[in-house]
Structures are given as structure tokens and as C-alpha cells.
Amino acid sequence: MSTDGSRRRDVTVADVAKAAQVSKAQAARALGNYGAVSDDVRERVLAAAEELEYRPNELARSMNTGKSNTLGVVVGDIENPHFGLAMRGITDTAKKGGYNVVLINTDEEQAAEVDAVRVLLDKRVDGLIVAPASSIETAHLRQVRESGRPLVLLDRAAEGVDAETFAVDMGGISYESTKHLIEAGHRRIAFVSTVRTNAPYFAGMKLDSSQISDRLDGIHRAFNEAGLPQPTDLIRLNAGDADSIMRITRELLRGKDRATAIIASDGLIALSVVEAIQSSGLSIPEDVSFLMYDDFAWTRLTTPPLTVIAQPVYEMGQAAASALIRQIEGRKAGAPSPELVARLIRRGSVGAPRTADVLSQAGG
Amino acid sequence: MSTDGSRRRDVTVADVAKAAQVSKAQAARALGNYGAVSDDVRERVLAAAEELEYRPNELARSMNTGKSNTLGVVVGDIENPHFGLAMRGITDTAKKGGYNVVLINTDEEQAAEVDAVRVLLDKRVDGLIVAPASSIETAHLRQVRESGRPLVLLDRAAEGVDAETFAVDMGGISYESTKHLIEAGHRRIAFVSTVRTNAPYFAGMKLDSSQISDRLDGIHRAFNEAGLPQPTDLIRLNAGDADSIMRITRELLRGKDRATAIIASDGLIALSVVEAIQSSGLSIPEDVSFLMYDDFAWTRLTTPPLTVIAQPVYEMGQAAASALIRQIEGRKAGAPSPELVARLIRRGSVGAPRTADVLSQAGG
DNA sequence: GTGAAAGCGCTAACAG
DNA sequence: CTGTTAGCGCTTTCAC
Numbered sequence: 001m002s003t004d005g006s007r008r009r010d011v012t013v014a015d016v017a018k019a020a021q022v023s024k025a026q027a028a029r030a031l032g033n034y035g036a037v038s039d040d041v042r043e044r045v046l047a048a049a050e051e052l053e054y055r056p057n058e059l060a061r062s063m064n065t066g067k068s069n070t071l072g073v074v075v076g077d078i079e080n081p082h083f084g085l086a087m088r089g090i091t092d093t094a095k096k097g098g099y100n101v102v103l104i105n106t107d108e109e110q111a112a113e114v115d116a117v118r119v120l121l122d123k124r125v126d127g128l129i130v131a132p133a134s135s136i137e138t139a140h141l142r143q144v145r146e147s148g149r150p151l152v153l154l155d156r157a158a159e160g161v162d163a164e165t166f167a168v169d170m171g172g173i174s175y176e177s178t179k180h181l182i183e184a185g186h187r188r189i190a191f192v193s194t195v196r197t198n199a200p201y202f203a204g205m206k207l208d209s210s211q212i213s214d215r216l217d218g219i220h221r222a223f224n225e226a227g228l229p230q231p232t233d234l235i236r237l238n239a240g241d242a243d244s245i246m247r248i249t250r251e252l253l254r255g256k257d258r259a260t261a262i263i264a265s266d267g268l269i270a271l272s273v274v275e276a277i278q279s280s281g282l283s284i285p286e287d288v289s290f291l292m293y294d295d296f297a298w299t300r301l302t303t304p305p306l307t308v309i310a311q312p313v314y315e316m317g318q319a320a321a322s323a324l325i326r327q328i329e330g331r332k333a334g335a336p337s338p339e340l341v342a343r344l345i346r347r348g349s350v351g352a353p354r355t356a357d358v359l360s361q362a363g364g
Numbered sequence: 365m366s367t368d369g370s371r372r373r374d375v376t377v378a379d380v381a382k383a384a385q386v387s388k389a390q391a392a393r394a395l396g397n398y399g400a401v402s403d404d405v406r407e408r409v410l411a412a413a414e415e416l417e418y419r420p421n422e423l424a425r426s427m428n429t430g431k432s433n434t435l436g437v438v439v440g441d442i443e444n445p446h447f448g449l450a451m452r453g454i455t456d457t458a459k460k461g462g463y464n465v466v467l468i469n470t471d472e473e474q475a476a477e478v479d480a481v482r483v484l485l486d487k488r489v490d491g492l493i494v495a496p497a498s499s500i501e502t503a504h505l506r507q508v509r510e511s512g513r514p515l516v517l518l519d520r521a522a523e524g525v526d527a528e529t530f531a532v533d534m535g536g537i538s539y540e541s542t543k544h545l546i547e548a549g550h551r552r553i554a555f556v557s558t559v560r561t562n563a564p565y566f567a568g569m570k571l572d573s574s575q576i577s578d579r580l581d582g583i584h585r586a587f588n589e590a591g592l593p594q595p596t597d598l599i600r601l602n603a604g605d606a607d608s609i610m611r612i613t614r615e616l617l618r619g620k621d622r623a624t625a626i627i628a629s630d631g632l633i634a635l636s637v638v639e640a641i642q643s644s645g646l647s648i649p650e651d652v653s654f655l656m657y658d659d660f661a662w663t664r665l666t667t668p669p670l671t672v673i674a675q676p677v678y679e680m681g682q683a684a685a686s687a688l689i690r691q692i693e694g695r696k697a698g699a700p701s702p703e704l705v706a707r708l709i710r711r712g713s714v715g716a717p718r719t720a721d722v723l724s725q726a727g728g
Numbered sequence: 729g730t731g732a733a734a735g736c737g738c739t740a741a742c743a744g
Numbered sequence: 745c746t747g748t749t750a751g752c753g754c755t756t757t758c759a760c
């Protein structure tokens with residue numbers, strides 16, 4: 001009888017109240033667990049609710065209370081394990097705090113992100129976690145702050161947006177990693193990223209992603225300090241899809257002045273770079289050294305295992321979610337959130353460059 | 365002045381109506397793009413809305429229309445790239461159809477799933493996509509159907525639940541893969557899965573996951589057909605976390621009657637199995653052959669590259685989402701959704717077993 | 729085309 | 745403790 005297929009009218013507090021022979025208000029109080037209700041009434045109401053299979057309408061509830069118990073999350077690409085893991089940190093924390101999560105994927109498109117933020121605001125989420133596609137075009141984020149809705153940022157900072165940001169110190173770890181490569185003897189270090197630019201790259205150039213800018217600054221700093229010429233020509237942005245990354249990698253490894261080490265900007269890029277190196281018949285680290293951002297389990301399975309920059313991604317998600325919830329609930333920051341530090345994990349993919357390369361380059 | 369921090373009262377249709385000097389109803393019609401509105405009124409309303417930075421309250425809208433334009437998605441583990449990719453298929457399709465996605469992660473816990481479904485229903489999502497943790501305990505899913513809300517299943521079927529299911533034919537591909545191993549000479553083939561059981565495994569045992577049952581059936585079928593003894597003792601369920609999987613793997617590879625081939629039930633398990641094999645100083649495929657479900661990019665980077673069972677995961681997500689949206693919008697199935705077929709991709713991780721193993725086992 | 733008024737299902741004042 | 749009465753912001757009759 002209830003399997004009639006057609007969506008039957010939902011049962012409401014009014015129905016329950018009638019069945020329990022109490023006022024709507026009393027029923028609502030018993031059901032919503034607020035206000036004062038006698039044991040007798042509560043029992044009758046709860047019984048009636050059970051009997052009728054009453055389920056609260058959270059939309060109606062949210063409308064009155066102004067709270068939806070929902071966090072909005074905007075990320076560039078949920079397919080990227082980096083975000084998958086962060087998302088896990090977010091949802092775990094949200095659940096613990098009694099919140100749900102609405103996810104919107106932007107494909108790293110600025111327009112999609114602006115749209116996503118608006119949609120979530122319209123849906124009256126209680127707060128937003130955004131991994132901004134651009135650190136420069138941030139008007140939509142500033143609007144969020146102006147509307148007074150809590151907002152925290154993940155991974156990358158956003159100019160002019162006064163919001164808690166959860167990310168590691170990219171400049172520092174990039175400097176450290178570059179130094180590691182320089183000390184191993186490398187002078188020609190390449191960096192591959194998918195960040196989009198419309199002008200050709202030059203040192204100090206303003207980039208859409210604060211994260212990448214910081215990494216490049218770290219690289220430059222290490223080279224400066226070592227009194228070595230910047231390998232600016234080996235900074236490859238706009239890397240695009242897998243094929244394009246493989247093509248770029250092959251280019252990087254060609255010629256007299258070739259790269260002797262490559263840094264991949266994330267796990268997805270790394271896959272294509274390593275594949276290109278392998279399919280070129282080159283060995284890591286004998287022919288080329290390799291370093292990548294993010295420590296995924298598979299990086300231990302290649303031969304040799306890969307040297308990586310590990311970020312506490314899950315913890316970043318956790319920290320972002322709990323900070324957001326704290327803001328939503330109007331609590332002051334209590335214990336400072338755990339420090340988010342990246343670590344260089346040295347495995348087997350960084351070695352000395354071939355002597356031939358060093359000589360040819362020095363001589364050229 | 366608008367940066368006062370405190371959440372200012374949202375501007376409503378009433379405000380816009382007043383500013384545009386029209387009735388609330390007219391303003392609502394112009395804003396909501398329905399009903400009949402003169403050009404003059406529309407213009408004034410839109411101008412006023414712009415001026416006041418009016419934003420519709422989707423909650424209120426949903427309450428009246430009974431539509432939230434939201435799909436609820438329940439998965440076991442968003443950290444698992446399998447679901448990350450499926451999720452991408454879902455969100456891409458949802459966005460195209462004008463829907464948002466609420467995601468709940470269940471950690472493969474039955475109780476969490478029951479809860480998740482209830483929460484989503486209470487939030488009045490327009491429909492649900494569930495990758496059921498259990499194919500047996502399905503009361504909560506049956507309730508969804510009975511409530512009349514659209515539901516589609518992903519990856520696994522659910523007993524007694526009449527819902528469109530998007531998954532590949534696991535029995536078939538498992539049979540084919542096992543046959544491939546048998547033809548390579550293997551008799552001792554292990555299977556490692558995290559599916560939970562409370563009784564020790566026996567052939568034909570009823571499992572929580574239809575997906576795993578089907579795979580095991582496929583294995584048994586292949587062995588039967590070849591007239592070979594079932595390697596029932598090598599079926600390892602309840603594999604648990606990474607450490608536990610590594611321990612199990614080492615066990616499997618010990619002793620006279622050891623496994624000569626291992627099948628990993630998903631990408632996460634595969635990582636630990638391969639790591640255990642490598643750290644035991646064994647080589648693939650010389651010492652042990654290896655086969656896994658899901659074709660992730662990293663499987664091409666190991667030495668040797670891994671033989672995998674590729675599933676069209678993204679397409680499954682797409683198909684599930686579009687079927688759900690179709691149901692929500694009450695349309696009949698049009699063009700049948702593309703066939704979801706798994707493929708065995710032979711790379712380098714399957715070879716012949718060592719003669720010594722074959723002899724010792726035949727002799728034992 | 730337009731406007732007044734009645735809800736959607738719930739919470740929140742406010743009297744008793 | 746209980747019930748009555750207003751809303752929340754929007755859509756939707758229903759008259760004009």
C-alpha cells in the first residue's frame with residue numbers, strides 16, 4: 001500500500017499532532033527536542049511519529065533557524081587524489097560536528113568557481129571551504145566575506161580576502177627541495193605545472209596560484225643563494241593534459257642544455273612526467289632526477305621509489321573544516337590548529353647528474 | 365558599510381518589490397522567471413534586484429516547489445580514487461543537468477549508510493545515488509523506493525531493491541581473468557578483499573557485497589571448468605588496513621603450498637599487496653603473478669607495469685547521474701545507456717609460475 | 729498583466 | 745507545561 005510508487009504527500013508535524021491529539025506546537029517541540037514538553041506528551045508524539053513514519057523536513061527547519069548544517073566545498077578537481085584526501089578530512093570532521101557537505105567541482109575554471117560560490121550561498125550553506133582556482137581574481141570570495149558568511153581557504157591564499165587559510169609553507173619547502181637538488185649537483189632543474197598563464201614566464205611573474213608562485217620563489221631563492229643562474233627557461237607552466245605533459249617532458253630532456261632534474265607540481269602531473277621519462281628509455285635517477293609534490297602510496301612502488309614533498313593533506317582538510325565550524329558557531333579560536341608542515345621525503349629518485357651533462361652545460 | 369562583518373539580513377523579494385514599486389507577486393515572477401510579467405515591470409524589478417544585490421533563497425524556493433535540484437550521493441570512501449573518478453562523472457553530469465551534489469562518506473559502515481540516506485532524504489534531495497556497503501541489509505534502500513524518491517545504485521546491487529544499477533559484469537570479467545591466470549599455468553590463485561564477513565569463507569558463501577560474490581563466483585567457475593581444485597584457502601576477506609593487507613600477503617606467499625598469483629580487489633588493496641611483495645624481496649612476475657581491479661595511471665609506472673581489470677568508472681558515474689536525473693524529471697529511458705564493460709588489460713605482471721612451485725604443489 | 733492572500737513545514741514569541 | 749498566533753521567503757491560487 002505504501003509501495004504505490006507515486007510520491008505520497010510527506011507526513012508533517014501537523015499530522016503527528018493530530019494523531020497524538022496535541023497541538024502542533026507541542027508536537028514540534030517533542031519532535032525537534034526543544035522547549036518544554038511533559039513526558040506524557042512526548043511519548044504520545046514520538047509514538048505517533050513512529051507510527052506515521054514521520055520525517056522532519058530539514059528545509060523548513062533551516063528556513064526558520066537560518067541554519068542548514070551544511071558546509072559548501074569548492075575544489076578544482078575531485079578526481080585528483082590530493083583533493084580526495086582533503087575531502088575525506090573535511091567530511092570526517094564535518095560529520096563529527098553534525099554537518100553535511102555539498103561539493104562542487106570547478107575543473108579549475110574561474111567562471112565555474114564564481115558560479116559555485118553563488119549557488120552555495122543561495123542554498124544557504126552555513127559556511128564555505130574554497131580551494132581558489134585563482135589567487136588574483138577574488139571578487140567573489142570578497143563578496144562572501146562581505147555577506148558575513150564564514151569562509152576558509154584551502155591550499156592557496158587569495159589576495160585581498162581576509163580568511164583563514166590552510167596550506168603549508170610552500171616557499172620554504174620548495175627552497176629546501178631545490179637546495180637538495182643543487183647540492184646533489186644539479187644546475188638545470190625543471191618545474192612542470194598546469195597553472196595557466198597567458199604571458200610567457202619570467203622570474204617574479206605574478207601567477208594565478210599563490211601556491212605555484214611561492215614554489216617558484218623558493219626555487220629562485222635557492223639558486224640565488226647558491227650564486228647560480230636561474231633555470232628560468234625550464235619553468236613550464238600551462239602544462240595541460242597528460243599528452244601535453246609528456247610532450248613537454250620530452251622537450252625538457254632533449255639537447256645539450258637539457259634538464260637534469262624535474263620537479264612535478266602534483267601527483268597527476270607526476271604520473272605523466274614519469275611515464276614520459278620511462279618511455280624515452282631514460283632511467284631515474286641515473287639519467288634524470290625526479291621530485292614531486294604529494295606523497296601518494298604508489299610513489300613507493302616505482303623503481304626506484306620517488307622522492308616526494310609530503311603535505312599533510314588530510315589534516316589540512318580537517319583543520320579547514322574545524323576552523324569553519326568554529327567560525328559558524330561563533331566560537332573563538334581555542335587551541336591553535338596543528339602546524340601544517342610539508343616534508344621532503346628522500347627516497348631513490350634524486351641522484352647526481354651525469355658528469356657529461358654538467359661538463360657540456362658548463363662549457364656551453 | 366557592507367563590510368560590517370555581522371551577517372546582515374538578506375534582501376528578499378519583498379525588498380525588491382518595494383524598491384521597484386510593484387507587488388511582491390510580480391517581483392517574484394520576474395525574479396523567478398515564471399508567470400506573466402510585462403517588460404516594463406520585469407525591467408524595473410531586475411534593476412532593483414541588481415541594485416540591492418538580491419539573491420534568491422533556494423531553501424524557500426525548494427520548500428514551495430518541492431524540488432531542491434540536488435542529488436544525494438552516498439559512497440564508502442571518497443579517498444579511494446575509484447570513487448573519486450565516479451564522483452567526477454556524477455558531478456559533471458549533475459552540473460550539466462542543473463543539479464548540485466551532496467556527498468556523504470560512510471567509511472563502508474552499514475550504520476553510517478543508513479544514517480546518510482536518512483539525512484539526505486530529510487534534506488529533500490531530489491534523488492539518491494548509493495554505492496551500497498551491503499547488498500544484503502537493504503531495508504533503508506527499500507524505504508527510499510517506497511517513499512517514491514528516485515534511487516540508483518552504483519557498483520553493487522542490493523537484494524530486493526528494485527533500482528537501476530550501474531556496474532560492470534563482475535562475474536564475467538573475473539572468470540575471464542582467472543582463466544588467463546590458469547592458462548599461464550597458475551593453480552594457486554589468491555584473492556584479497558576488504559569485504560567484511562563474520563564467518564570463515566567457504567565457496568558459495570553469501571557475502572555483503574554482490575560485487576565480491578560475483579568475482580568469487582567467476583573464479584570458481586573458471587576452476588571448475590578447468591577441472592582444477594578450488595583454491596578456497598587462498599580467498600582472503602576482511603583484509604582491513606594497509607598493515608593487515610601486507611601481513612596477509614606475506615602469509616599467502618609462504619610455505620610449500622603458497623599462492624603463485626594474487627588478485628587484488630581494488631586499487632587501495634593493490635598498493636599494499638605490491639608493497640608487501642616488493643619488500644619481501646620477491647619479483648613480479650617471476651616469483652608471483654599479480655592482477656588487480658581498476659586501471660589507475662600509476663599501474664603503468666611500476667616495474668613491470670601491472671595487468672589490470674579496467675572498469676569504465678567515470679562512465680558509470682555519468683550513467684548513474686543521468687539515469688537518476690531522468691527519473692527525477694519523469695522521463696522515460698531514451699537511448700539505452702552505454703554498455704558498461706570491464707576489460708582485462710594485459711601488461712607485465714602475469715607470467716608463468718615457477719616450475720618448482722608447480723611440482724611441489726602437485727607432489728604435495 | 730497584476731495584486732491580495734493563502735500556503736509550504738517548521739520554529740518562535742507570547743499568553744495562559 | 746500548553747496552545748495560539750505569527751512569521752521564515754518564496755510560489756501559487758484566485759480574483760480583478
